[in-house]
Amino acid sequence: MTRLMVVLAAGLLLAACSQQDPPPEAVRPVLSMQVKSEDQQTLGRFAGTIQARYESNLGFRVSGRIAHRAVDVGAEVEKGALLAVLDPTDQQNQLRAAQGDLARVQAQFINAQANARRQQELFNRGVGAQAQLDVAQTNLTTTQAALDQAQAAVNQAKDQLHYAELHTDHGGIVTAWNAEAGQVVSAGQQVVTLARPDVKEAVIDLPAGLAERLPPDGVLLVAGQLDPSIHTTATVREIEPQAQSATRTRRARLTLADTPAAFRLGTAISVTLSSAITPRIELPLSALQSIDGKTRIWLLDTQRRTVQPRDVTVLSRDADSALLSGGVQPGERIVIAGVNSLKPGQTVKIDEDSPQ
Known part of the structure; x- marks a missing residue:
């Protein structure tokens, strides 16, 4: 009986303790x-490249076969540098022909001068006829015109020979070749693309719908894809008026606020477009x-x-x-x-x- 009372008392004590101290x-x-x-709304992120703002598509001013190219893609050239040369055989033949015509006309002019002077002397002594003097002076004038024409033909032939060499009219970087050595090109055909690296811009393709509703206060953040820590801001310089039929995008060219040294021609960039909104x-x-x-x-x-x-x-x-x-x-x-x-x-x- 005493043992039963001890067990009951222990149970009551444990119950009391559990009521006083609930588990945490x-x-x-x-x-x-x-x-x-947030006070800026992101309208999109677009991939693009750094390109030169000014590019020239150069070609020969005469037709012919390209003898050799003097530079390769990526070469930096100075003003007046030689880019390519045509086979000059045709131009040299034209020059020799023009020089031959000039020599013939010069001989005729000398003879016409002598004849006109002789007829003038005879007329002055009263033994020559006025009609013969007029014919001699007319022949001299005609021969003078032919001499001028022959000299112009020689100058033109020299220019044509000079045009067989393609030189730059400004310094830049060769970004593309559209013709190879041995290829026959026509006058004015695009042969090489030369970019001026001093003025760079970002070029991206925007969806046609977004391009039409760009916010006037939009902010464009341009960052390098490989190193986003290199970044700057930009503004829209121009947008192509017509969308590309295949992608339905319009090309936009952006003027950079500043140009980091890492933004070389062809650098891949990421452009984030955002606009201000109510916080x-x-x-x-x-x-x-x-x-x-x-x-x-x-x-x-x-x-x-x-x-x-x-x-x-x-x-x-x-x-x-x-x-x-x-x-x-x-x-x-x-x-x-x-x-x-x-x-x-x-x-x-x-x-x-x-x-x-």
Whole structure:
């Protein structure tokens, strides 16, 4: 009997202890983020390249077969540098023919001068006829015109021979060749593209719809694809008036605010287009909790490591995020995972890897 009473007393004592000291509530780990206000709206990110603003498509001024190319793609050339040469045989033959005609006409001119002088002397002595003097002077004038024409033909033939060499009229970088040695080209045919590297710009392709409604206060951020830390801003210089039929995009050329040294010709870039908007707060959908038709978030007190609910107003939402009109201030920290298992004043464990 005494043993039974001891067991009962121990049970009553344990029951009393459990009523006085309830087990501590479990500390729940959560993910959190700091609320930030956005005043810029991203309209898109587009890939592009750095190109020269000024490019020249050069060609020979005469027809012929390309004998050799003097430079390759990527070569930097000075003003007046030789780029390519045509086979000069045809031009040399034309020059020799023109020089032969000039020699013949020069001989005729000398003879016409002598005849005109002789007829003038005879007329002055009264033994020559006026008609013969007129014929001699007319022949001299005609021969003088033929001499001028022959001299012009020689000069033209020399120019044609000079045109068999393709020289640059400004310094630049060779970016493309459209003809090879041994190829026959016509006068004016595009042979080589020369770019001036002193003025560079960014070139991107924009969707036709976006190109037509670019905001006037839009900001263009240009960054290198391989190293985004190298960046600058830009403004739209021109947009092609007609969209490309295959891609339905319009090419836009952007003037850079400054040109980093790493922005060489052909550098791949990324252009982000954004515009100013009324400051707003955007949160992930996982941070929202719906109860009785109301939407609330859980604010995190980082000092006490506790959470409290707060009602918010949602303006719009999409598949991943929601736009709020009020209820939370920039700088406050909210829970973004596990909101359905929280209670007011509950102690939580803050994940050190939570986004800032």
